[in-house]
Amino acid sequence: MFQPHFLYYSLLAVTPNSKPKSSMSKNIATALSKNTAAALRCLLLVSVVIGLSACDGMLSKKSAPPEITKPKPVAKPLSAKPISRPDKSEIFFAQSALNSLGYPLGQADGIWGPKSARAIRKFEQDFGIITANGRLSELNLAKLETQSGSKRDEVKPIPKPKSINSISSKLDKSVPLENAPQLIIIDRAYSVLAKPNPYSEPLAIARAGAGIYVVAVLDGWYKVVAENQITGFIRAK
Numbered sequence: 477m478f479q480p481h482f483l484y485y486s487l488l489a490v491t492p493n494s495k496p497k498s499s500m501s502k503n504i505a506t507a508l509s510k511n512t513a514a515a516l517r518c519l520l521l522v523s524v525v526i527g528l529s530a531c532d533g534m535l536s537k538k539s540a541p542p543e544i545t546k547p548k549p550v551a552k553p554l555s556a557k558p559i560s561r562p563d564k565s566e567i568f569f570a571q572s573a574l575n576s577l578g579y580p581l582g583q584a585d586g587i588w589g590p591k592s593a594r595a596i597r598k599f600e601q602d603f604g605i606i607t608a609n610g611r612l613s614e615l616n617l618a619k620l621e622t623q624s625g626s627k628r629d630e631v632k633p634i635p636k637p638k639s640i641n642s643i644s645s646k647l648d649k650s651v652p653l654e655n656a657p658q659l660i661i662i663d664r665a666y667s668v669l670a671k672p673n674p675y676s677e678p679l680a681i682a683r684a685g686a687g688i689y690v691v692a693v694l695d696g697w698y699k700v701v702a703e704n705q706i707t708g709f710i711r712a713k
Contacts, residue, residue, distance in 0.1 A: 554613075554614045554615040554618050555613060555614045555615060556605070556606035556607070556608055556613050556614075556615040556616075557608070557613055557614075558608045558609065558611035558612065558613055559611065559612050559613060559614070562588070562612045564586040565586075565628065565629070565631070565632065566612060566617065566628055567586045567587070567588050567592075567612070568584050568585075568586040568631060568632070569617075569620070569626075569628040569631040570592070570596065570612055570616075570617065570620055570628075571584035571585070571586070571592055571595075572584045572624075572626075572631050573620040573621075573623070573624040573626065573631075574592070574595045574596065574599060574620070576624055577599065577620075577623055577624060579595040579596075579598055579599050580595070581594070581595040588611075588612070593610030593611070594610070596608070596610060596611070596612070596616060597609075597610050599616065599619075599620070600616055603619055603623070605619055641663050642712075643660060643662065643690065643698055643710070643712065644712060646660040646661075647660065647690060647693075653690060653691060653692050653693060654692070657689040657690060657691045657701070658689065658690050659687055659688070659689050660687070660688060660690060661685065661686070661687050662682060662684060662685070662686060662687075662688060663684055663685075664684045665681055665682060665683050665684050666681070666682045666688075666710045666711075667681060667682075667710070667711075668680045668681070668682055668700065668702050668706060668708035668709070668710060669708055669709050669710075669711075670708055670709075671709060672694055672695075672696075672697035672699075672709045672711075674711065676709070679702075679706050679708045680702055680703065680704070680706050680708070682700075682702045682703070682710070686702070686703060688700045688701065688702050688703075688710075689701040691707075693712075694709075696711065696712050697709045697710065697711055697712060698710045698711075698712055
């Protein structure tokens with residue numbers, strides 16, 4: 477490192493001790509001495525500033541607190557313990573995945589049975605994972621996701637079609653129709669015929685969601701009053 481005091485002593489060393497022999501020589505020596513002294517003073521000032529900046533940088537580096545690196549969380553291993561009550565969506569996913577991977581168990585219906593248990597056992601055996609004894613676990617579900625390329629929350633059960641209630645199920649059996657005809661809303665379309673005969677002339681189509689009055693119950697037929705006050709017969713099915 478450059479020492480500022482060296483410049484100080486150098487500055488003193490350039491000052492002439494002997495007197496020049498002539499006035500011209502004296503003037504030249506004096507000018508040179510002044511210029512050299514001024515240059516050395518500037519160099520001394522610059523070196524002092526640089527030295528102070530370096531010391532300040534060293535102090536700031538020493539005072540900076542060390543960085544603390546937090547350890548990365550370690551992922552917990554998936555459990556092979558059977559899930560006590562798996563969701564229906566998880567069962568449906570497992571059944572769909574097993575079918576697609578070549579472990580047939582029938583239609584995926586969200587109900588875990590013997591065929592599903594045999595299929596998951598064979599799957600666990602083929603891929604060398606800890607068995608859950610024919611039941612679902614986080615381990616075999618994760619393996620099914622990996623092998624099938626689908627996620628359990630992406631596979632949804634197919635909704636069952638809405639059940640169609642018959643006219644008979646909607647009638648109040650406690651009230652005789654002879655006393656009070658009953659208004660019901662039908663769930664599907666019916667043909668209203670002129671007579672209680674399947675070959676009779678159709679009068680109208682009572683569409684799903686329409687209201688009809690059931691007037692009487694005959695042998696396998698309902699006598700009804702449909703829209704536009706059309707009176708006819710609907711076959712009981």
